[in-house]
Amino acid sequence: MHLLGIFQFLMLGLSLTVASEKGTFECEFRKNTCNIVSCGLPGRDGNQGPKGEKGDQGRPGKAGPTGIKGDLGSMGPKGPKGEKGEIRELIPLKSQITALQGEMRTLQDLMQKYRKVMILLGAKTVDDKWFAVAASEGTFEEGKKICSQRGALLASPQNAKENRALQELAEQFNRKIHLGMSDEKTEGRFQYQNGQILSYTNWANGEPNGGRNENCIELYTNGQWNDESCTEKRLIVCGF
Template sequence: MYLLQFFTTLVVGTLLGCIAAFEASRPEANTCPVVACAASGLPGRDGKDGMKGEKGDQGVGLKGQQGSPGKAGPPGPVGMKGPRSEKGQKGETAAIDAVQSQVTALENKLQALQAEHNKYKKVVLLQGLTVGQKTFISTHQHDTFANGRARCAKAGAALACPKNADENAAVQELAKRGAKFAFLDVNYLQTEGHFVYENGKALEYTNWEKGEPNNYKGTEDCVVITPETAQWNDYSCEQKGLIICEF
């Protein structure tokens, strides 16, 4: 600011000095040419900026590389909860678990049935006699041959029918317990004069008393075992004897 005022004062003083000298050398007109005086003066100030011109056409150049991404902005507000979707199908793992549970339940049930079976088996063995793969059990009931066979069949067994000396001894032992005789599953109802098993096959083992069978009065179509001797005798099927079953 002070420098500008200094130059202004200097220029004005120079012009005034030139005018005074020129006037002194001219008697008629005491003036001096401004151009001549100004030629030896300092340059004037810059003029004001002109009006801004129109925007030129955009230049053609290569596109620069994309700059690095800026910092992430703040998180937006939480949106509204969407509608609930439909329930999906049951997964494979859940199905396997369900099958495994069913298998475990069946195994537990089987073990319970096995334990129950063993319990009844022990009871049967205590009340009966076992020879080889057969178990003979007395029903403690006296009945006819036909009813006795039906009793054993209802229990899933057959009327006792020993096929060797050991089995015959077991049936005799059971018959000793309060019976005069016990029916055997042998008869000749189907084949008169020839005693056979229930299925019609010929006998594999017999233990007849002396003189038996004799079919006394033609009515002795069944066979019984005598407890005292363990021997067999033909007998009326309508009489009531001890019923012994075999399993």
């Protein structure tokens, strides 16, 4: 420390000599220090000061330009096979069909129950045809009128199956039945109510034999036919 003071004193004297020669100098003693404009050697670095507080975060910079598109990667392994899809428009249609099928099954069940009830009330079904008792008795003309009011015709069996159904009704009520055929227009030429010639017959032995007096047909409880007077009163059965 003593040597440093001597060295500073010598440097001060040298500085004063140089300044006096030029005619301009300014020197001031302050605690063994010298403050001379543009003179003297630089001092030593001072001790490192304390670390300052962290400043506020700056604003994010502007986004850089988009990079170059990379090359297409290699294809991955093939996935499992998916289930077969359905056309979108068919999905609601399929639901409607399923609903209709359910309604059809319900209607079929109701029809079966309805047929059972109708049988008890005096009706028979043969394929798509119905035979129903409309009146306990009546003449041929009365029977045609009664069935016509119900949108039907007098029962006219056109095959053995239909004849059997009518026979069962005759047995059930123990009555003969008026059939919807006659030869009123042409003697010996029995026709249906629509004018067509009979396609099926089941005459009893020796029938028909009544001539002009017996132009209508009755069905016995054994299923056989007999020509009889149209004014006779028989069970009225309509065919639908």
